[in-house]
Amino acid sequence: METASKPEPLVSFRNVQKSYDGETLVVKDLNLDIYPGEFLSLLGPSGSGKTTCLMMLAGFEFPTSGEILLERQSLNNVPPHKRNIGMVFQNYALFPHLSVEKNLEYPLTVRKMPARQRKERIAEALAMVQMGAFAKRYPSQLSGGQQQRIALARALVFNPKLVLMDEPLGALDKQLREHMQLELKALHRSLGITFVYVTHDQSEALTMSDRVAVFDQGIIQQVSAADTLYESPCNSFVAGFVGDCNHLGATVESARDGQCVVRLAESSQLSALNVGGLAAGASCVIAIRPERLHIVGSGQANAIAATALDTVYFGDHVRLRCQVGAADSIFVKLPLDNNQAAIDGLTPGSPVFLQALPQHVRAFTP
Structure with missing residues:
Protein backbone atom coordinates (compact mmCIF):
# COMPACT_ATOMS: atom_id res chain seq x y z
CA MET A 1 0.00 0.00 0.00
CA GLU A 2 1.43 3.40 -0.99
CA THR A 3 1.76 6.07 1.66
CA ALA A 4 0.53 9.58 0.88
CA SER A 5 3.39 11.88 -0.07
CA LYS A 6 3.94 15.09 1.86
CA PRO A 7 2.67 18.24 0.12
CA GLU A 8 5.15 20.73 -1.28
CA PRO A 9 6.03 23.32 1.41
CA LEU A 10 4.48 26.77 0.98
CA VAL A 11 7.37 28.36 2.91
CA SER A 12 10.88 27.04 3.53
CA PHE A 13 13.59 28.46 5.78
CA ARG A 14 16.97 27.14 4.62
CA ASN A 15 19.95 27.55 6.99
CA VAL A 16 18.68 31.00 8.03
CA GLN A 17 20.69 33.02 10.53
CA LYS A 18 20.02 36.51 11.86
CA SER A 19 22.28 38.88 13.77
CA TYR A 20 21.57 42.53 14.56
CA ASP A 21 25.11 43.44 15.66
CA GLY A 22 27.24 41.14 13.48
CA GLU A 23 28.26 39.03 16.49
CA THR A 24 25.29 37.60 18.41
CA LEU A 25 22.95 35.32 16.48
CA VAL A 26 19.30 35.72 17.54
CA VAL A 27 18.30 33.03 15.02
CA LYS A 28 20.76 30.16 14.49
CA ASP A 29 20.74 27.87 11.46
CA LEU A 30 16.96 27.78 11.10
CA ASN A 31 15.48 25.06 8.87
CA LEU A 32 11.70 24.93 8.79
CA ASP A 33 9.01 23.97 6.29
CA ILE A 34 5.49 25.44 6.52
CA TYR A 35 2.79 23.58 4.60
CA PRO A 36 -0.25 24.95 2.74
CA GLY A 37 -3.34 25.36 4.90
CA GLU A 38 -1.72 24.57 8.24
CA PHE A 39 -1.89 26.55 11.48
CA LEU A 40 1.69 26.71 12.73
CA SER A 41 2.54 28.40 16.04
CA LEU A 42 6.02 29.66 16.89
CA LEU A 43 6.27 29.25 20.66
CA GLY A 44 9.02 30.30 23.02
CA PRO A 45 10.12 32.68 25.78
CA SER A 46 11.01 36.33 25.15
CA GLY A 47 14.23 36.62 23.16
CA SER A 48 14.08 33.08 21.77
CA GLY A 49 13.98 34.21 18.11
CA LYS A 50 10.36 33.45 17.23
CA THR A 51 9.31 37.05 16.44
CA THR A 52 12.50 37.67 14.45
CA CYS A 53 11.64 34.59 12.40
CA LEU A 54 8.15 36.01 11.73
CA MET A 55 9.52 39.46 10.84
CA MET A 56 11.95 37.93 8.32
CA LEU A 57 9.06 36.07 6.70
CA ALA A 58 7.01 39.29 6.58
CA GLY A 59 9.93 41.21 5.05
CA PHE A 60 10.46 43.69 7.90
CA GLU A 61 13.80 42.02 8.63
CA PHE A 62 16.19 40.22 6.28
CA PRO A 63 18.36 37.16 6.99
CA THR A 64 22.04 37.66 7.72
CA SER A 65 22.62 34.38 5.87
CA GLY A 66 20.51 31.57 4.43
CA GLU A 67 17.36 31.79 2.34
CA ILE A 68 13.58 32.04 2.80
CA LEU A 69 11.45 30.59 -0.01
CA LEU A 70 7.75 31.15 -0.76
CA GLU A 71 6.45 28.66 -3.32
CA ARG A 72 10.10 27.90 -4.24
CA GLN A 73 10.83 31.58 -4.97
CA SER A 74 13.39 33.39 -2.82
CA LEU A 75 12.01 36.20 -0.64
CA ASN A 76 15.41 37.54 0.40
CA ASN A 77 15.19 40.65 -1.77
CA VAL A 78 11.39 41.01 -2.02
CA PRO A 79 9.88 44.02 -0.15
CA PRO A 80 6.94 43.37 2.25
CA HIS A 81 4.19 44.80 0.02
CA LYS A 82 5.11 42.44 -2.83
CA ARG A 83 5.02 39.22 -0.80
CA ASN A 84 1.22 38.72 -0.74
CA ILE A 85 1.40 38.04 3.01
CA GLY A 86 -1.13 39.38 5.54
CA MET A 87 0.08 40.57 8.95
CA VAL A 88 -1.70 41.09 12.29
CA PHE A 89 0.27 42.88 15.02
CA GLN A 90 -0.21 42.76 18.79
CA ASN A 91 -1.18 46.46 18.87
CA TYR A 92 -3.39 45.99 15.73
CA ALA A 93 -1.62 48.89 13.89
CA LEU A 94 -4.91 50.35 12.63
CA PHE A 95 -4.85 53.88 11.21
CA PRO A 96 -6.69 55.95 13.88
CA HIS A 97 -7.74 58.69 11.42
CA LEU A 98 -9.39 56.23 9.00
CA SER A 99 -12.72 54.45 9.36
CA VAL A 100 -12.89 50.67 9.47
CA GLU A 101 -13.70 50.38 5.76
CA LYS A 102 -10.91 52.84 4.85
CA ASN A 103 -8.45 50.80 6.96
CA LEU A 104 -9.42 47.73 4.94
CA GLU A 105 -9.32 49.65 1.67
CA TYR A 106 -5.72 50.76 2.16
CA PRO A 107 -3.96 47.46 1.22
CA LEU A 108 -6.30 47.13 -1.79
CA THR A 109 -5.48 50.67 -2.99
CA VAL A 110 -1.76 49.94 -2.68
CA ARG A 111 -2.36 46.93 -4.96
CA LYS A 112 -4.22 49.19 -7.46
CA MET A 113 -7.47 47.21 -7.23
CA PRO A 114 -10.50 48.80 -9.02
CA ALA A 115 -12.99 50.63 -6.76
CA ARG A 116 -15.92 48.25 -7.34
CA GLN A 117 -13.80 45.21 -6.54
CA ARG A 118 -12.43 46.97 -3.44
CA LYS A 119 -15.96 47.48 -2.11
CA GLU A 120 -16.82 43.80 -2.61
CA ARG A 121 -13.63 42.60 -0.94
CA ILE A 122 -14.15 44.88 2.09
CA ALA A 123 -17.70 43.61 2.58
CA GLU A 124 -16.52 39.98 2.31
CA ALA A 125 -13.67 40.49 4.80
CA LEU A 126 -15.88 42.23 7.37
CA ALA A 127 -18.45 39.43 7.03
CA MET A 128 -15.71 36.86 7.75
CA VAL A 129 -15.07 38.42 11.16
CA GLN A 130 -18.73 39.34 11.81
CA MET A 131 -18.04 43.09 11.76
CA GLY A 132 -20.12 44.22 8.77
CA ALA A 133 -22.13 46.69 10.88
CA PHE A 134 -18.99 48.57 11.98
CA ALA A 135 -17.67 49.73 8.57
CA LYS A 136 -18.20 53.47 9.27
CA ARG A 137 -16.74 53.47 12.80
CA TYR A 138 -13.23 54.57 13.74
CA PRO A 139 -10.74 52.44 15.75
CA SER A 140 -11.23 54.61 18.86
CA GLN A 141 -14.94 53.66 18.83
CA LEU A 142 -14.17 49.92 18.98
CA SER A 143 -13.34 47.62 21.89
CA GLY A 144 -10.07 45.68 21.97
CA GLY A 145 -11.74 42.55 20.66
CA GLN A 146 -13.42 44.47 17.84
CA GLN A 147 -10.13 46.14 16.85
CA GLN A 148 -8.52 42.70 16.78
CA ARG A 149 -11.20 41.46 14.39
CA ILE A 150 -10.72 44.49 12.10
CA ALA A 151 -6.94 43.96 12.07
CA LEU A 152 -7.55 40.35 11.05
CA ALA A 153 -10.03 41.42 8.33
CA ARG A 154 -7.42 43.84 6.95
CA ALA A 155 -4.89 41.00 6.79
CA LEU A 156 -7.40 38.82 4.90
CA VAL A 157 -8.95 41.42 2.57
CA PHE A 158 -6.50 40.96 -0.34
CA ASN A 159 -6.67 37.12 -0.28
CA PRO A 160 -3.09 36.49 0.87
CA LYS A 161 -1.35 33.12 0.54
CA LEU A 162 -0.24 33.39 4.15
CA VAL A 163 -1.33 35.27 7.29
CA LEU A 164 1.23 36.08 10.00
CA MET A 165 0.17 36.98 13.55
CA ASP A 166 2.46 38.42 16.23
CA GLU A 167 0.76 37.78 19.61
CA PRO A 168 -2.50 39.36 18.37
CA LEU A 169 -4.49 38.36 21.47
CA GLY A 170 -1.92 39.56 24.03
CA ALA A 171 -3.78 42.78 24.89
CA LEU A 172 -7.15 41.07 25.54
CA ASP A 173 -8.45 39.90 28.92
CA LYS A 174 -8.39 36.18 29.68
CA GLN A 175 -12.02 35.38 28.87
CA LEU A 176 -12.05 37.29 25.58
CA ARG A 177 -8.65 35.88 24.63
CA GLU A 178 -9.90 32.31 25.08
CA HIS A 179 -13.04 33.11 23.04
CA MET A 180 -10.94 34.62 20.23
CA GLN A 181 -8.67 31.55 20.18
CA LEU A 182 -11.67 29.41 19.28
CA GLU A 183 -12.86 31.98 16.71
CA LEU A 184 -9.45 32.10 15.04
CA LYS A 185 -9.27 28.32 14.89
CA ALA A 186 -12.75 28.13 13.34
CA LEU A 187 -11.93 30.89 10.83
CA HIS A 188 -8.72 29.13 9.83
CA ARG A 189 -10.61 25.90 9.29
CA SER A 190 -13.23 27.58 7.11
CA LEU A 191 -10.79 29.61 4.98
CA GLY A 192 -8.01 27.05 4.54
CA ILE A 193 -5.36 29.82 4.50
CA THR A 194 -1.95 29.13 6.06
CA PHE A 195 -1.59 30.83 9.46
CA VAL A 196 1.74 31.39 11.23
CA TYR A 197 1.20 32.56 14.80
CA VAL A 198 3.77 33.81 17.32
CA THR A 199 3.04 33.40 21.03
CA HIS A 200 4.78 32.82 24.36
CA ASP A 201 1.57 31.31 25.79
CA GLN A 202 1.83 27.51 25.57
CA SER A 203 -1.89 26.90 26.24
CA GLU A 204 -2.74 29.25 23.34
CA ALA A 205 -0.40 27.34 21.02
CA LEU A 206 -1.78 23.95 22.06
CA THR A 207 -5.40 25.13 21.66
CA MET A 208 -5.15 26.45 18.10
CA SER A 209 -2.27 24.84 16.24
CA ASP A 210 -1.87 21.94 13.84
CA ARG A 211 1.85 22.04 14.63
CA VAL A 212 3.98 23.98 17.13
CA ALA A 213 7.64 24.97 16.70
CA VAL A 214 9.26 25.51 20.11
CA PHE A 215 12.10 28.06 20.10
CA ASP A 216 14.85 28.58 22.66
CA GLN A 217 18.01 30.68 22.28
CA GLY A 218 17.52 31.10 18.54
CA ILE A 219 17.11 27.38 17.83
CA ILE A 220 14.00 25.31 17.14
CA GLN A 221 14.02 22.63 19.82
CA GLN A 222 11.09 20.61 18.44
CA VAL A 223 8.38 20.88 15.76
CA SER A 224 5.42 18.59 16.34
CA ALA A 225 1.65 18.33 16.54
CA ALA A 226 0.34 19.74 19.83
CA ASP A 227 -0.42 16.35 21.41
CA THR A 228 2.98 14.91 20.43
CA LEU A 229 4.73 17.98 21.82
CA TYR A 230 2.97 17.57 25.16
CA GLU A 231 3.18 13.78 25.49
CA SER A 232 6.59 13.21 23.85
CA PRO A 233 8.87 16.23 24.42
CA CYS A 234 12.35 15.71 22.99
CA ASN A 235 14.28 17.44 25.80
CA SER A 236 13.83 18.90 29.27
CA PHE A 237 13.34 22.47 27.97
CA VAL A 238 10.35 21.47 25.84
CA ALA A 239 8.94 19.33 28.67
CA GLY A 240 9.16 22.28 31.06
CA PHE A 241 7.96 24.99 28.69
CA VAL A 242 4.97 23.16 27.22
CA GLY A 243 2.51 22.43 30.01
CA ASP A 244 3.17 21.74 33.68
Whole structure:
Protein backbone atom coordinates (compact mmCIF):
# COMPACT_ATOMS: atom_id res chain seq x y z
CA MET A 1 0.00 0.00 0.00
CA GLU A 2 1.43 3.40 -0.99
CA THR A 3 1.76 6.07 1.66
CA ALA A 4 0.53 9.58 0.88
CA SER A 5 3.39 11.88 -0.07
CA LYS A 6 3.94 15.09 1.86
CA PRO A 7 2.67 18.24 0.12
CA GLU A 8 5.15 20.73 -1.28
CA PRO A 9 6.03 23.32 1.41
CA LEU A 10 4.48 26.77 0.98
CA VAL A 11 7.37 28.36 2.91
CA SER A 12 10.88 27.04 3.53
CA PHE A 13 13.59 28.46 5.78
CA ARG A 14 16.97 27.14 4.62
CA ASN A 15 19.95 27.55 6.99
CA VAL A 16 18.68 31.00 8.03
CA GLN A 17 20.69 33.02 10.53
CA LYS A 18 20.02 36.51 11.86
CA SER A 19 22.28 38.88 13.77
CA TYR A 20 21.57 42.53 14.56
CA ASP A 21 25.11 43.44 15.66
CA GLY A 22 27.24 41.14 13.48
CA GLU A 23 28.26 39.03 16.49
CA THR A 24 25.29 37.60 18.41
CA LEU A 25 22.95 35.32 16.48
CA VAL A 26 19.30 35.72 17.54
CA VAL A 27 18.30 33.03 15.02
CA LYS A 28 20.76 30.16 14.49
CA ASP A 29 20.74 27.87 11.46
CA LEU A 30 16.96 27.78 11.10
CA ASN A 31 15.48 25.06 8.87
CA LEU A 32 11.70 24.93 8.79
CA ASP A 33 9.01 23.97 6.29
CA ILE A 34 5.49 25.44 6.52
CA TYR A 35 2.79 23.58 4.60
CA PRO A 36 -0.25 24.95 2.74
CA GLY A 37 -3.34 25.36 4.90
CA GLU A 38 -1.72 24.57 8.24
CA PHE A 39 -1.89 26.55 11.48
CA LEU A 40 1.69 26.71 12.73
CA SER A 41 2.54 28.40 16.04
CA LEU A 42 6.02 29.66 16.89
CA LEU A 43 6.27 29.25 20.66
CA GLY A 44 9.02 30.30 23.02
CA PRO A 45 10.12 32.68 25.78
CA SER A 46 11.01 36.33 25.15
CA GLY A 47 14.23 36.62 23.16
CA SER A 48 14.08 33.08 21.77
CA GLY A 49 13.98 34.21 18.11
CA LYS A 50 10.36 33.45 17.23
CA THR A 51 9.31 37.05 16.44
CA THR A 52 12.50 37.67 14.45
CA CYS A 53 11.64 34.59 12.40
CA LEU A 54 8.15 36.01 11.73
CA MET A 55 9.52 39.46 10.84
CA MET A 56 11.95 37.93 8.32
CA LEU A 57 9.06 36.07 6.70
CA ALA A 58 7.01 39.29 6.58
CA GLY A 59 9.93 41.21 5.05
CA PHE A 60 10.46 43.69 7.90
CA GLU A 61 13.80 42.02 8.63
CA PHE A 62 16.19 40.22 6.28
CA PRO A 63 18.36 37.16 6.99
CA THR A 64 22.04 37.66 7.72
CA SER A 65 22.62 34.38 5.87
CA GLY A 66 20.51 31.57 4.43
CA GLU A 67 17.36 31.79 2.34
CA ILE A 68 13.58 32.04 2.80
CA LEU A 69 11.45 30.59 -0.01
CA LEU A 70 7.75 31.15 -0.76
CA GLU A 71 6.45 28.66 -3.32
CA ARG A 72 10.10 27.90 -4.24
CA GLN A 73 10.83 31.58 -4.97
CA SER A 74 13.39 33.39 -2.82
CA LEU A 75 12.01 36.20 -0.64
CA ASN A 76 15.41 37.54 0.40
CA ASN A 77 15.19 40.65 -1.77
CA VAL A 78 11.39 41.01 -2.02
CA PRO A 79 9.88 44.02 -0.15
CA PRO A 80 6.94 43.37 2.25
CA HIS A 81 4.19 44.80 0.02
CA LYS A 82 5.11 42.44 -2.83
CA ARG A 83 5.02 39.22 -0.80
CA ASN A 84 1.22 38.72 -0.74
CA ILE A 85 1.40 38.04 3.01
CA GLY A 86 -1.13 39.38 5.54
CA MET A 87 0.08 40.57 8.95
CA VAL A 88 -1.70 41.09 12.29
CA PHE A 89 0.27 42.88 15.02
CA GLN A 90 -0.21 42.76 18.79
CA ASN A 91 -1.18 46.46 18.87
CA TYR A 92 -3.39 45.99 15.73
CA ALA A 93 -1.62 48.89 13.89
CA LEU A 94 -4.91 50.35 12.63
CA PHE A 95 -4.85 53.88 11.21
CA PRO A 96 -6.69 55.95 13.88
CA HIS A 97 -7.74 58.69 11.42
CA LEU A 98 -9.39 56.23 9.00
CA SER A 99 -12.72 54.45 9.36
CA VAL A 100 -12.89 50.67 9.47
CA GLU A 101 -13.70 50.38 5.76
CA LYS A 102 -10.91 52.84 4.85
CA ASN A 103 -8.45 50.80 6.96
CA LEU A 104 -9.42 47.73 4.94
CA GLU A 105 -9.32 49.65 1.67
CA TYR A 106 -5.72 50.76 2.16
CA PRO A 107 -3.96 47.46 1.22
CA LEU A 108 -6.30 47.13 -1.79
CA THR A 109 -5.48 50.67 -2.99
CA VAL A 110 -1.76 49.94 -2.68
CA ARG A 111 -2.36 46.93 -4.96
CA LYS A 112 -4.22 49.19 -7.46
CA MET A 113 -7.47 47.21 -7.23
CA PRO A 114 -10.50 48.80 -9.02
CA ALA A 115 -12.99 50.63 -6.76
CA ARG A 116 -15.92 48.25 -7.34
CA GLN A 117 -13.80 45.21 -6.54
CA ARG A 118 -12.43 46.97 -3.44
CA LYS A 119 -15.96 47.48 -2.11
CA GLU A 120 -16.82 43.80 -2.61
CA ARG A 121 -13.63 42.60 -0.94
CA ILE A 122 -14.15 44.88 2.09
CA ALA A 123 -17.70 43.61 2.58
CA GLU A 124 -16.52 39.98 2.31
CA ALA A 125 -13.67 40.49 4.80
CA LEU A 126 -15.88 42.23 7.37
CA ALA A 127 -18.45 39.43 7.03
CA MET A 128 -15.71 36.86 7.75
CA VAL A 129 -15.07 38.42 11.16
CA GLN A 130 -18.73 39.34 11.81
CA MET A 131 -18.04 43.09 11.76
CA GLY A 132 -20.12 44.22 8.77
CA ALA A 133 -22.13 46.69 10.88
CA PHE A 134 -18.99 48.57 11.98
CA ALA A 135 -17.67 49.73 8.57
CA LYS A 136 -18.20 53.47 9.27
CA ARG A 137 -16.74 53.47 12.80
CA TYR A 138 -13.23 54.57 13.74
CA PRO A 139 -10.74 52.44 15.75
CA SER A 140 -11.23 54.61 18.86
CA GLN A 141 -14.94 53.66 18.83
CA LEU A 142 -14.17 49.92 18.98
CA SER A 143 -13.34 47.62 21.89
CA GLY A 144 -10.07 45.68 21.97
CA GLY A 145 -11.74 42.55 20.66
CA GLN A 146 -13.42 44.47 17.84
CA GLN A 147 -10.13 46.14 16.85
CA GLN A 148 -8.52 42.70 16.78
CA ARG A 149 -11.20 41.46 14.39
CA ILE A 150 -10.72 44.49 12.10
CA ALA A 151 -6.94 43.96 12.07
CA LEU A 152 -7.55 40.35 11.05
CA ALA A 153 -10.03 41.42 8.33
CA ARG A 154 -7.42 43.84 6.95
CA ALA A 155 -4.89 41.00 6.79
CA LEU A 156 -7.40 38.82 4.90
CA VAL A 157 -8.95 41.42 2.57
CA PHE A 158 -6.50 40.96 -0.34
CA ASN A 159 -6.67 37.12 -0.28
CA PRO A 160 -3.09 36.49 0.87
CA LYS A 161 -1.35 33.12 0.54
CA LEU A 162 -0.24 33.39 4.15
CA VAL A 163 -1.33 35.27 7.29
CA LEU A 164 1.23 36.08 10.00
CA MET A 165 0.17 36.98 13.55
CA ASP A 166 2.46 38.42 16.23
CA GLU A 167 0.76 37.78 19.61
CA PRO A 168 -2.50 39.36 18.37
CA LEU A 169 -4.49 38.36 21.47
CA GLY A 170 -1.92 39.56 24.03
CA ALA A 171 -3.78 42.78 24.89
CA LEU A 172 -7.15 41.07 25.54
CA ASP A 173 -8.45 39.90 28.92
CA LYS A 174 -8.39 36.18 29.68
CA GLN A 175 -12.02 35.38 28.87
CA LEU A 176 -12.05 37.29 25.58
CA ARG A 177 -8.65 35.88 24.63
CA GLU A 178 -9.90 32.31 25.08
CA HIS A 179 -13.04 33.11 23.04
CA MET A 180 -10.94 34.62 20.23
CA GLN A 181 -8.67 31.55 20.18
CA LEU A 182 -11.67 29.41 19.28
CA GLU A 183 -12.86 31.98 16.71
CA LEU A 184 -9.45 32.10 15.04
CA LYS A 185 -9.27 28.32 14.89
CA ALA A 186 -12.75 28.13 13.34
CA LEU A 187 -11.93 30.89 10.83
CA HIS A 188 -8.72 29.13 9.83
CA ARG A 189 -10.61 25.90 9.29
CA SER A 190 -13.23 27.58 7.11
CA LEU A 191 -10.79 29.61 4.98
CA GLY A 192 -8.01 27.05 4.54
CA ILE A 193 -5.36 29.82 4.50
CA THR A 194 -1.95 29.13 6.06
CA PHE A 195 -1.59 30.83 9.46
CA VAL A 196 1.74 31.39 11.23
CA TYR A 197 1.20 32.56 14.80
CA VAL A 198 3.77 33.81 17.32
CA THR A 199 3.04 33.40 21.03
CA HIS A 200 4.78 32.82 24.36
CA ASP A 201 1.57 31.31 25.79
CA GLN A 202 1.83 27.51 25.57
CA SER A 203 -1.89 26.90 26.24
CA GLU A 204 -2.74 29.25 23.34
CA ALA A 205 -0.40 27.34 21.02
CA LEU A 206 -1.78 23.95 22.06
CA THR A 207 -5.40 25.13 21.66
CA MET A 208 -5.15 26.45 18.10
CA SER A 209 -2.27 24.84 16.24
CA ASP A 210 -1.87 21.94 13.84
CA ARG A 211 1.85 22.04 14.63
CA VAL A 212 3.98 23.98 17.13
CA ALA A 213 7.64 24.97 16.70
CA VAL A 214 9.26 25.51 20.11
CA PHE A 215 12.10 28.06 20.10
CA ASP A 216 14.85 28.58 22.66
CA GLN A 217 18.01 30.68 22.28
CA GLY A 218 17.52 31.10 18.54
CA ILE A 219 17.11 27.38 17.83
CA ILE A 220 14.00 25.31 17.14
CA GLN A 221 14.02 22.63 19.82
CA GLN A 222 11.09 20.61 18.44
CA VAL A 223 8.38 20.88 15.76
CA SER A 224 5.42 18.59 16.34
CA ALA A 225 1.65 18.33 16.54
CA ALA A 226 0.34 19.74 19.83
CA ASP A 227 -0.42 16.35 21.41
CA THR A 228 2.98 14.91 20.43
CA LEU A 229 4.73 17.98 21.82
CA TYR A 230 2.97 17.57 25.16
CA GLU A 231 3.18 13.78 25.49
CA SER A 232 6.59 13.21 23.85
CA PRO A 233 8.87 16.23 24.42
CA CYS A 234 12.35 15.71 22.99
CA ASN A 235 14.28 17.44 25.80
CA SER A 236 13.83 18.90 29.27
CA PHE A 237 13.34 22.47 27.97
CA VAL A 238 10.35 21.47 25.84
CA ALA A 239 8.94 19.33 28.67
CA GLY A 240 9.16 22.28 31.06
CA PHE A 241 7.96 24.99 28.69
CA VAL A 242 4.97 23.16 27.22
CA GLY A 243 2.51 22.43 30.01
CA ASP A 244 3.17 21.74 33.68
CA CYS A 245 5.99 19.32 34.39
CA ASN A 246 7.98 18.01 37.35
CA HIS A 247 11.76 17.76 36.97
CA LEU A 248 13.86 15.65 39.35
CA GLY A 249 17.59 14.94 39.38
CA ALA A 250 18.58 11.26 39.16
CA THR A 251 21.34 8.81 38.21
CA VAL A 252 21.02 6.13 35.54
CA GLU A 253 21.53 2.65 37.00
CA SER A 254 21.01 0.67 33.77
CA ALA A 255 20.00 1.36 30.17
CA ARG A 256 18.79 -0.88 27.35
CA ASP A 257 16.61 -0.67 24.23
CA GLY A 258 15.39 2.87 24.79
CA GLN A 259 14.51 2.20 28.44
CA CYS A 260 16.44 2.89 31.62
CA VAL A 261 16.26 2.49 35.37
CA VAL A 262 17.10 5.61 37.40
CA ARG A 263 17.60 6.26 41.08
CA LEU A 264 16.55 9.52 42.72
CA ALA A 265 18.62 11.23 45.39
CA GLU A 266 16.25 9.99 48.13
CA SER A 267 16.76 6.39 46.79
CA SER A 268 13.45 5.78 44.96
CA GLN A 269 13.99 3.70 41.82
CA LEU A 270 12.04 4.32 38.62
CA SER A 271 11.81 2.77 35.17
CA ALA A 272 11.74 5.44 32.44
CA LEU A 273 11.97 6.14 28.72
CA ASN A 274 15.62 6.88 27.89
CA VAL A 275 14.95 9.93 25.70
CA GLY A 276 18.45 11.36 26.16
CA GLY A 277 20.28 8.19 25.08
CA LEU A 278 21.93 8.01 28.52
CA ALA A 279 24.42 5.36 29.63
CA ALA A 280 24.62 3.66 33.04
CA GLY A 281 26.22 5.94 35.63
CA ALA A 282 25.18 9.17 33.89
CA SER A 283 23.40 11.98 35.67
CA CYS A 284 19.99 12.78 34.24
CA VAL A 285 16.80 14.78 34.72
CA ILE A 286 13.51 12.93 34.79
CA ALA A 287 10.29 14.64 33.71
CA ILE A 288 6.79 13.61 34.81
CA ARG A 289 3.55 15.44 34.08
CA PRO A 290 1.63 16.15 37.33
CA GLU A 291 -1.56 14.47 36.07
CA ARG A 292 0.41 11.24 35.45
CA LEU A 293 1.20 10.79 39.17
CA HIS A 294 -1.14 8.87 41.48
CA ILE A 295 -1.15 8.27 45.23
CA VAL A 296 -0.43 4.60 46.05
CA GLY A 297 0.50 2.55 49.09
CA SER A 298 4.10 1.87 50.12
CA GLY A 299 5.98 -0.88 48.30
CA GLN A 300 4.41 -0.23 44.88
CA ALA A 301 6.62 -0.33 41.77
CA ASN A 302 7.71 2.89 40.07
CA ALA A 303 6.72 5.04 43.03
CA ILE A 304 8.45 8.07 44.52
CA ALA A 305 8.68 8.41 48.29
CA ALA A 306 7.74 11.97 49.23
CA THR A 307 6.41 14.17 52.03
CA ALA A 308 3.15 16.10 51.64
CA LEU A 309 3.55 19.87 52.01
CA ASP A 310 0.20 21.46 51.12
CA THR A 311 -2.85 21.28 48.86
CA VAL A 312 -4.52 23.95 46.74
CA TYR A 313 -8.15 23.66 45.57
CA PHE A 314 -8.70 24.32 41.82
CA GLY A 315 -12.39 23.45 41.44
CA ASP A 316 -12.14 20.30 39.34
CA HIS A 317 -8.91 19.08 40.95
CA VAL A 318 -6.61 19.55 43.92
CA ARG A 319 -2.95 20.36 43.45
CA LEU A 320 -0.81 18.50 45.96
CA ARG A 321 2.72 19.79 46.55
CA CYS A 322 5.29 17.38 47.98
CA GLN A 323 8.93 17.37 49.02
CA VAL A 324 11.21 14.73 47.48
CA GLY A 325 14.52 14.28 49.30
CA ALA A 326 16.32 17.33 50.62
CA ALA A 327 16.12 19.63 47.60
CA ASP A 328 13.46 18.71 45.06
CA SER A 329 9.73 19.40 45.16
CA ILE A 330 7.02 17.84 43.05
CA PHE A 331 3.33 18.49 42.54
CA VAL A 332 0.42 16.28 41.58
CA LYS A 333 -2.98 17.03 40.01
CA LEU A 334 -5.62 14.92 41.74
CA PRO A 335 -9.17 14.87 40.25
CA LEU A 336 -11.67 15.31 43.10
CA ASP A 337 -14.03 12.53 42.02
CA ASN A 338 -11.64 9.64 42.58
CA ASN A 339 -9.26 10.96 45.19
CA GLN A 340 -11.36 12.69 47.86
CA ALA A 341 -10.62 10.08 50.56
CA ALA A 342 -6.88 10.16 49.86
CA ILE A 343 -6.88 13.99 49.82
CA ASP A 344 -8.77 14.17 53.13
CA GLY A 345 -6.15 11.93 54.73
CA LEU A 346 -3.22 14.18 53.76
CA THR A 347 -1.74 16.54 56.30
CA PRO A 348 1.45 18.59 55.98
CA GLY A 349 4.42 16.39 56.86
CA SER A 350 2.70 13.05 56.20
CA PRO A 351 4.51 10.50 53.99
CA VAL A 352 3.05 9.86 50.54
CA PHE A 353 3.98 7.57 47.65
CA LEU A 354 3.48 8.82 44.09
CA GLN A 355 3.39 6.34 41.22
CA ALA A 356 3.85 6.94 37.48
CA LEU A 357 3.87 4.33 34.73
CA PRO A 358 7.28 3.93 32.99
CA GLN A 359 5.92 5.27 29.68
CA HIS A 360 5.08 8.55 31.44
CA VAL A 361 8.55 9.03 32.94
CA ARG A 362 11.12 10.53 30.58
CA ALA A 363 14.87 10.67 31.26
CA PHE A 364 16.79 13.55 29.65
CA THR A 365 20.35 14.80 29.54
CA PRO A 366 20.67 17.47 32.27
